[in-house]
Amino acid sequence: MKLYLHYLSIHLRSQMQYKTSFFLTVLGQFVGSFTFLLSILFLMDRFHTIKGFTTAQVLLCFGTVLMAFSIAECFFRGFDSFAGTISQGQFDRILLRPRSEVLLTLCSKAELSRIGRFAQAALVFAYAIPNSGVDWTWDKILTLAFMVLSGVALFSGLFVIYAAICFFTTEGLEFMNIFTDGGREFGSYPIAVYGERVLKIFTYVVPLALVQYYPFLYLVGQAEAWWYALTPLAAWIFLLPCALLWKVGLRHYKSTGS
Amino acid sequence: MTTVHGKSNHTGILRKYCTYFRIRFTSGLQYRAAAMAGVATQFAWGFLTVLLYKAFWEADPDAFPMGIAQVTSYMWLRQAFLAMFNSWTVDGSILSDITGGNIAYELVRPLDIYALWFTKNFSMRAANVTLRFLPVLIVAAVVPAPYGMSLPAGVPAALGFLVTMILGAFVTCALIMFIYIFTFFTMQPLGVRMVFNAVTDFCGGNLVPLPFLPPALAAILEYTPFAAMQNVPFRIYSGHIAGWDILRHMGMQVMWLAVLVLLGALLMKKALKRAVIQGG
Amino acid sequence: MCYNKIPFAPLTGERPGAKSSDQTAGGYRLCFRFQSCRNPKHVRCFRAVYVYLYGTDFVLSETKRGYFLFMIEMHHISKTFRVARRNAGMREAVKALFRREYTEIRALNDVSFTIGDGEMVGYIGPNGAGKSSTIKVMSGILHPDMDEGTCVIDDRIPWKQRKEHVRNIGVVFGQRSQLWWDVPVLDSYELIRDIYQIDTTVYKRNLDELTECLHLSEILRTPVRQLSLGQRMRCEIGASLLHDPRILFLDEPTIGLDAVSKIAVRDFIRRRNREHGTTVILTTHDMQDIEALTERILLIGKGRILLDGSLQELKSRHSGVRKITVSHSGGETAAELAEQLPEGIVCTENQPGQSSFAVDTTRLGVSEAIGILSGKLEITDLSVAGATAEELVVSLYEEFAI
Numbered sequence: 001m002k003l004y005l006h007y008l009s010i011h012l013r014s015q016m017q018y019k020t021s022f023f024l025t026v027l028g029q030f031v032g033s034f035t036f037l038l039s040i041l042f043l044m045d046r047f048h049t050i051k052g053f054t055t056a057q058v059l060l061c062f063g064t065v066l067m068a069f070s071i072a073e074c075f076f077r078g079f080d081s082f083a084g085t086i087s088q089g090q091f092d093r094i095l096l097r098p099r100s101e102v103l104l105t106l107c108s109k110a111e112l113s114r115i116g117r118f119a120q121a122a123l124v125f126a127y128a129i130p131n132s133g134v135d136w137t138w139d140k141i142l143t144l145a146f147m148v149l150s151g152v153a154l155f156s157g158l159f160v161i162y163a164a165i166c167f168f169t170t171e172g173l174e175f176m177n178i179f180t181d182g183g184r185e186f187g188s189y190p191i192a193v194y195g196e197r198v199l200k201i202f203t204y205v206v207p208l209a210l211v212q213y214y215p216f217l218y219l220v221g222q223a224e225a226w227w228y229a230l231t232p233l234a235a236w237i238f239l240l241p242c243a244l245l246w247k248v249g250l251r252h253y254k255s256t257g258s
Numbered sequence: 259m260t261t262v263h264g265k266s267n268h269t270g271i272l273r274k275y276c277t278y279f280r281i282r283f284t285s286g287l288q289y290r291a292a293a294m295a296g297v298a299t300q301f302a303w304g305f306l307t308v309l310l311y312k313a314f315w316e317a318d319p320d321a322f323p324m325g326i327a328q329v330t331s332y333m334w335l336r337q338a339f340l341a342m343f344n345s346w347t348v349d350g351s352i353l354s355d356i357t358g359g360n361i362a363y364e365l366v367r368p369l370d371i372y373a374l375w376f377t378k379n380f381s382m383r384a385a386n387v388t389l390r391f392l393p394v395l396i397v398a399a400v401v402p403a404p405y406g407m408s409l410p411a412g413v414p415a416a417l418g419f420l421v422t423m424i425l426g427a428f429v430t431c432a433l434i435m436f437i438y439i440f441t442f443f444t445m446q447p448l449g450v451r452m453v454f455n456a457v458t459d460f461c462g463g464n465l466v467p468l469p470f471l472p473p474a475l476a477a478i479l480e481y482t483p484f485a486a487m488q489n490v491p492f493r494i495y496s497g498h499i500a501g502w503d504i505l506r507h508m509g510m511q512v513m514w515l516a517v518l519v520l521l522g523a524l525l526m527k528k529a530l531k532r533a534v535i536q537g538g
Numbered sequence: 539m540c541y542n543k544i545p546f547a548p549l550t551g552e553r554p555g556a557k558s559s560d561q562t563a564g565g566y567r568l569c570f571r572f573q574s575c576r577n578p579k580h581v582r583c584f585r586a587v588y589v590y591l592y593g594t595d596f597v598l599s600e601t602k603r604g605y606f607l608f609m610i611e612m613h614h615i616s617k618t619f620r621v622a623r624r625n626a627g628m629r630e631a632v633k634a635l636f637r638r639e640y641t642e643i644r645a646l647n648d649v650s651f652t653i654g655d656g657e658m659v660g661y662i663g664p665n666g667a668g669k670s671s672t673i674k675v676m677s678g679i680l681h682p683d684m685d686e687g688t689c690v691i692d693d694r695i696p697w698k699q700r701k702e703h704v705r706n707i708g709v710v711f712g713q714r715s716q717l718w719w720d721v722p723v724l725d726s727y728e729l730i731r732d733i734y735q736i737d738t739t740v741y742k743r744n745l746d747e748l749t750e751c752l753h754l755s756e757i758l759r760t761p762v763r764q765l766s767l768g769q770r771m772r773c774e775i776g777a778s779l780l781h782d783p784r785i786l787f788l789d790e791p792t793i794g795l796d797a798v799s800k801i802a803v804r805d806f807i808r809r810r811n812r813e814h815g816t817t818v819i820l821t822t823h824d825m826q827d828i829e830a831l832t833e834r835i836l837l838i839g840k841g842r843i844l845l846d847g848s849l850q851e852l853k854s855r856h857s858g859v860r861k862i863t864v865s866h867s868g869g870e871t872a873a874e875l876a877e878q879l880p881e882g883i884v885c886t887e888n889q890p891g892q893s894s895f896a897v898d899t900t901r902l903g904v905s906e907a908i909g910i911l912s913g914k915l916e917i918t919d920l921s922v923a924g925a926t927a928e929e930l931v932v933s934l935y936e937e938f939a940i
Contacts, residue, residue, distance in 0.1 A: 002732065003732050003733065006728070006729055006732050007729065010718060010721055010725055010726075010729055013720075013721050013725070014718055014719070014720035014721050017720040017721075017761075018446070018720075020444070020446055020449075021446040021448065021449060023449070024444070024446050024448070024449020024450060024452075024453075025448050025449040025452065026449075027449060027452075027453060028448065028449045028450075028451070028452020028453045028455075028456070029452060031452065031453050031456040031457070032452050032453075032455065032456040034456070035456045035457070035459060035460035035465060036465060038460065039460065039465045039466040042466065042470065042471050042472060042475075043314060043466060043470060045472070046314075046318075046321050046470065046472075047314045047317045047318045047321050048317070048318065049317050049318075050313050050314060050317050051313055051316075051317070089711075089714050090714075092674070092679050092711075092714075093714070093716050095677075095678060095679045095700065095704070096677060096678075096679065096704050096707075096709050097704060097733050097734070098701045098702070098704050098705040098733070098734060098735075099701065099733055100701075104733075173295050174292060174295040174296050174299050175295040175298050175299050177299050178298075178299050178302045178303065182299075182302070182303060182306070186306050186310070189310065189313075193309070193310060193313040194306055194309040194310065194313070195309055195312075195313075198306065198309060251681065253679075253680075253681075254619060254680070255674050255679050255680055
C-alpha cells in the first residue's frame with residue numbers, strides 16, 4: 001500500500017509536468033460523458049419513461065455505473081492499457097522487480113484525469129439522489145455505496161481479463177470493449193430495458209446486472225427482499241476467475257523485441 | 259504543349275497517392291484478428307442499441323420521430339460503417355510525429371502533407387471498413403423482423419446512399435485532419451481529441467440520430483459539417499430523407515467538403531510554417 | 539591451483555545418489571549440488587567434476603561465501619517461439635484472413651554454459667542470434683522450453699523463484715529506460731528503494747557510493763528528459779545497482795554513447811566488478827567493450843553457443859590472421875571477388891574502391907594473398923596489419939557462417 005501511494009505521487013507529479021494537457025484531458029473526459037448524459041436527457045425528455053423508470057431513476061443508474069467505471073479506470077488503467085505495456089517491453093521491467101507482478105502492473109499507470117468523469121458522476125448523483133423518489137434510509141445509502149464499490153471491482157476484473165488476453169494475442173481484444181466500455185454505456189439504463197435475454201447474460205456471464213440492476217430495484221422499492229441489496233457480492237466473486245486467467249496468461253508471456 | 263505536360267504531371271501526382279493508398283490499404287487488411295473482434299463487438303453493440311430504441315418505442319410510440327424500422331436500419335448501418343465514420347480513429351504515428359518533432363522528415367518528401375495525411379487516413383479507414391462492414395450487414399439482415407435491417411427504401415434511396423456515403427467519408431476525413439492541425443498548435447493531442455470526439459459524436463448523430471434531439475437543436479445541427487457525415491446516407495437509405503431533399507443534403511456535403519479541405523489546407527500551411535520556424 | 543590434477547576416480551558411482559544412469563552432465567551436477575552445497579570439502583570435488591566434464595581450465599575465484607562455485611549454470615536450455623508469418627501483396631493479405639501460417643523459431647537451441655562468481659563475460663553474436671533471449675531466461679522473464687535443461691543461478695531457478703531471484707540481479711537494457719521520464723532521477727531512485735524494500739541506511743550508503751563513482755551528484759535532481767544519453771545511461775546503471783545485486787546483466791550498455799561516456803561506463807563496470815565482486819554479463823556489438831572489460835567471451839549464433847573461451851585464446855588462435863586493406867580502381871567489385879577467393883582468405887569489409895581481407899597465414903602466405911588479390915583487382919594502395927578484435931569477430935562469424 002505504501003508502495004502504491006509512492007507510485008501514485010510520482011504519477012501525480014509527472015502528470016502535473018504537463019498541466020495544460022492534464023486539464024484538457026480532464027475537460028475531454030467531462031465533455032465526453034456530458035454529451036452522453038445529454039443524449040440520455042434528450043431521449044428521456046422525449047419519451048418520459050423507459051420500462052417504467054423515470055428520468056431521475058435512470059440517472060441514478062447512470063451515476064452508479066459511471067462513478068464505478070471512472071474509479072476503476074483511474075486506478076486499474078495499468079491493466080486496461082496492458083497491450084502497450086507489453087509491446088513497449090515495460091512488462092519485462094516489471095518482471096525484474098522483486099514484487100508481485102499484479103501489484104506492479106496496478107501501480108504502473110494511474111490516470112488521474114479520470115476525475116473528469118468522476119466529477120460528472122458526482123454531479124449526476126447530486127441531482128438523481130434527491131429526485132429519484134427513493135426514501136434514503138441507512139440501508140439504502142449503504143446499498144448504493146456497495147453498488148459503486150462492487151462496480152469498481154467488476155470493471156477492474158474485466159480490465160484484468162483484458163490484460164490477461166494480451167499475454168496470448170499481444171494486441172488487446174476489441175471484443176472485451178463490449179463489457180468494459182459497453183458496460184459503461186449500456187449500463188446507463190437499468191439492464192432490464194434490453195429485455196430478458198440480455199438481462200440473463202449480464203447476470204450469469206458478466207455480473208453487471210447483479211451490481212447495477214437488482215440492488216437498484218431494491219433502492220427504488222420495486223423489490224422488497226433484503227438480499228437484493230447483497231447481489232453485488234457477485235462482482236467480488238467474479239474477481240477469482242479473472243485472477244486465474246491472469247496466472248495462466250502469465251505463463252504464456254513471450255517477451256517482445258530485442 | 260504546356261497543358262499536356264501539366265496534365266501528365268498531374269496524373270503522376272495522383273498515381274503517387276493511389277500507390278500510397280494501395281500500400282496502406284493492403285497493410286490495413288492484415289489485421290484480421292482485430293477485425294473479427296471488431297465485427298463481433300460492433301454487432302453486439304448494435305444489437306443492444308436496437309433493443310434500447312425498441313424499449314423507448316414501447317414506452318411511447320407516438321413520440322418516435324422516425325419509423326422503428328428506419329431507426330433499426332440506421333443503427334445497423336452505423337455499426338457496419340463505424341470504422342469509416344467514427345471520430346476517434348486517428349493515425350497515432352502522425353500525432354507522435356508532430357509532438358515529437360519528427361515532422362521534419364515528412365517535410366523532406368516531395369509530397370503535399372495535407373494530401374498525404376488525408377490519403378493515409380482515408381486508406382486506413384477504407385481498409386478497416388472493408389474488413390468489417392459485410393459481416394455486420396449480413397448478420398443484421400438475417401436477424402428477424404423488428405430487430406433486423408431492411409432493404410433500402412427504393413432505387414433513388416440506394417443510389418443516393420452510395421453517393422452520400424462516399425461524400426460523407428471524405429467529410430469525415432477532412433474533419434479528422436483538424437485534429438492533426440490542432441495538435442500542431444496545442445501539442446497536446448489527447449484532450450483536444452476527446453473534446454473533438456465528444457462534440458462530433460453528438461452533433462453528427464453517432465450517439466443519437468439527429469431527429470431524436472429536440473427539434474430546434476436538430477434544425478441547427480443540420481446546417482453544421484457534422485450532419486454532413488453519416489447522418490445523411492443512413493437516413494437516405496431508410497427513406498427518412500427522400501425526394502429533392504436528397505439533392506439538397508448532397509449539396510450541403512459537397513459544400514462542407516470544399517470548405518473543410520480548403521480551410522484545413524490553409525491552416526496546415528500556417529501550422530507547418532510555424533513548426534519550421536520553431537525548428538520542429 | 540590446477541584443478542585438472544584432482545583425480546576423477548572417487549566420483550564415479552561411489553557417492554550415494556550418483557547412479558550410473560546419471561551419465562549426463564546435468565545428472566552429475568544435480569546430485570553433487572544436493573550433497574555438496576554447504577560443505578567446502580564437497581565443493582572441491584564438485585569443482586573437479588566440472589573441470590573434468592567440461593574440460594575448461596579457467597580458475598574460479600574463491601567466493602566470499604565459499605559455497606557456490608558457479609553463479610550461473612545453464613544446461614541444455616532451449617526456447618522456441620511460434621510466429622505468425624505474413625507475406626507481402628494483396629492476395630497474400632486476403633489469404634491470411636482465412637488461414638494463417640506459423641513458423642517455429644528456435645531462439646535458443648541447447649544452450650549450455652557456466653559462469654563463475656565474480657566473472658565478467660562478454661556475450662556476443664549478430665542481431666537475432668539469441669543474446670537477449672538468453673538474458674531474459676537468465677533474468678526470469680522468459681520460461682525456456684521445459685522438455686529438458688536446467689538453469690540454476692545462485693542456487694535458484696529464475697522463473698520459478700522469480701522474486702527471490704530478481705532481488706539478486708540488476709539488469710540494464712541499453713535501449714530501454716527504467717527511469718521516469720518526467721521526474722528527477724532521485725525520485726525514480728526512491729521508488730526503486732521502495733520496490734526493493736532497501737533498508738534506509740543501506741540505500742543511503744549505496745546511493746552515496748554510486749553518486750561518487752558515476753558522478754551523479756550534478757544530475758540527480760534533473761528530470762530524465764533533460765539528460766543527455768550518456769548521463770541517462772549512468773543513471774540507468776545506478777538504478778540497477780541500488781539494491782546491491784550480485785549479478786549485473788548489461789544489454790548493450792554503450793549503444794549510442796559518445797567515446798567519453800563509453801569509457802566512463804566501462805571504467806565504472808570494471809571498478810564495480812573489482813570492488814564488489816559483481817558478476818557481469820555483457821552483451822554488446824562494440825568489441826572495444828569486450829576488449830576493455832572481459833577476459834572471457836561467449837559467441838552465440840542462430841541460438842547455439844558456438845564458442846566459449848578467453849579473448850586471449852581467441853587472439854592467439856587467430857594470431858596468424860593478417861588484415862590486408864586494399865584500395866583499387868575500376869574493374870571487378872570485391873563483392874564478386876569474394877566468391878572466387880581460395881581457402882584462407884575472406885573479405886571482411888567491402889566498399890567501392892576499398893576492401894579489407896582477413897588472411898589466415900597458416901593456410902595462405904601474405905605474399906600469396908597479395909598476389910591473388912592483385913591478379914583480380916587493380917590495386918592502387920595496400921596495407922597489412924594484425925587483426926583487431928572487430929575483425930576477429932567478423933572472421934568468427936564467417937567461420938561459423940552466421
